[in-house]
Amino acid sequence: MLASQSSQEKEQTSPKEQTSLQEQTSPKEQPSLQEQPSLKEQAPLSDRELQIVELVAAGLTNQEISAQLEISKRTVDNHISNVLNKTATGNRVALVRWALKWGKVCIDDVNCCALPAMGSQQELAS
Incomplete structure (x- = not known):
């Protein structure tokens, strides 16, 4: 009897109401890249979180x-979880890509902005 009532109720609801009901009951989609907060809108990473990212x-x-930071593994787990949330990245690979893109890390002299030594500047001027 409940099934027949439910189908009768659907017939009585307008298409607009049915669409609204479907939107309410359908699972939420992840926001697109355009809807994700920009870097300025995201919470800044703490010094410890930046250390963890490195x-x-x-x-x-x-x-x-x-072991290296002399803190518990559970604390590291929490830091990484917080960093993944703040950067809107889903895993460690995406986190490293984000860190490289925003200049937060330097890997094997890639994405580094070390200034040249004074001697090499003078050689370039000559």
Whole structure:
């Protein structure tokens, strides 16, 4: 009897109301890249979180990071979770890509902006 009532109720609702009901019951889609907050809208990373990002980019595991920073693995897990949320990245690879894009890390002298030595500037001027 409930099934017949539900189909009768659907017939009584307007198409606009049915669409509204479908939107309310359908799973939420992830925001598109255009809808994601910009870097300025995102919460800034703390010094510790930036330190964690550098170690993730260096390829360390959470256990290795915890040993190097002398903090618990659970704390590292929490830091990484917070960083992934703040940067809107879903995994470590995406996080490293984000960090390279925004100049947060330097890997093997790639994406680094080290200033040339004074001697090399003078050589260029000659």
